[in-house]
Amino acid sequence: xxxxxxxxxxxxxxxxxxxxxxxxxxxxxxxxxxxxxxxxxxxxxxxxxxxxxxxxxxxxxxxxxxxxxxxxxxxxxxxxxxxxxxxxxxxxxxxxxxxxxxxxxxxxxxxxxxxxxxxxxxxxxxxxxxxxxxxxxxxxxxxxxxxxxxxxxxxxxxxxxxxxxxxxxxxxxxxxxxxxxxxxxxxxxxxxxxxxxxxxxxxxxxxxxxxxxxxxx
Ligand code: G3P
Numbered sequence: 001x002x003x004x005x006x007x008x009x010x011x012x013x014x015x016x017x018x019x020x021x022x023x024x025x026x027x028x029x030x031x032x033x034x035x036x037x038x039x040x041x042x043x044x045x046x047x048x049x050x051x052x053x054x055x056x057x058x059x060x061x062x063x064x065x066x067x068x069x070x071x072x073x074x075x076x077x078x079x080x081x082x083x084x085x086x087x088x089x090x091x092x093x094x095x096x097x098x099x100x101x102x103x104x105x106x107x108x109x110x111x112x113x114x115x116x117x118x119x120x121x122x123x124x125x126x127x128x129x130x131x132x133x134x135x136x137x138x139x140x141x142x143x144x145x146x147x148x149x150x151x152x153x154x155x156x157x158x159x160x161x162x163x164x165x166x167x168x169x170x171x172x173x174x175x176x177x178x179x180x181x182x183x184x185x186x187x188x189x190x191x192x193x194x195x196x197x198x199x200x201x202x203x204x205x206x207x208x209x210x211x212x213x214x215x216x217x
Contacts (some may be wrong), residue, residue, distance in 0.1 A: 007025070047084065057107065057128075074089060085109050088109070118135060
């Protein structure tokens with residue numbers, strides 16, 4: 001399972017990268033705005049800064065909603081750095097743009113996916129990643145994890161190579177449940193990754209080992 005961090009915060013990206021287990025980064029316009037990164041030039045520079053910290057794929061989202069605009073923006077984003085993945089919204093022109101970039105050998109991430117049918121279309125268009133938003137489904141009393149299971153079954157039935165990127169992950173149990181269901185990638189906040197470290201018995205056990213070692217010294 002690949003671990004992506006879902007943030008535009010450079011300190012948090014560095015912290016996850018330093019752990020040695022980070023495979024990539026996802027961002028979106030809201031996450032950029034949260035860090036105070038606004039304006040086209042600043043956003044473009046920020047993507048390059050992120051790429052310079054991590055080794056893996058960095059999803060950069062277009063804001064156009066028409067095919068021509070998505071192609072123009074996506075090409076500019078892909079030109080920024082070889083690690084950039086063009087993130088496209090799950091709408092009709094997003095699917096068309098996905099096929100366009102697939103044919104050009106440019107990686108894509110279809111975002112704002114909330115149904116198995118949308119995920120099937122993303123795979124048909126050759127998306128590198130599909131991003132089902134599990135937390136936002138949970139928010140409206142709909143089982144986000146069930147969507148991961150449905151997409152896994154459909155992709156396995158036909159051998160689609162699109163990777164299931166479980167997004168809108170909010171906590172550690174989402175990560176573990178997605179791993180059980182066979183999601184290829186998780187993306188979530190730093191806390192959803194570092195939270196996996198925690199167990200009180202680890203802390204108690206370590207404290208005792210150190211205390212026992214020190215008895216002889
Ligand atoms: O990766 C998608 C993510 O950015 C959305 O997360 O927590 O805003 O639903 P959230």
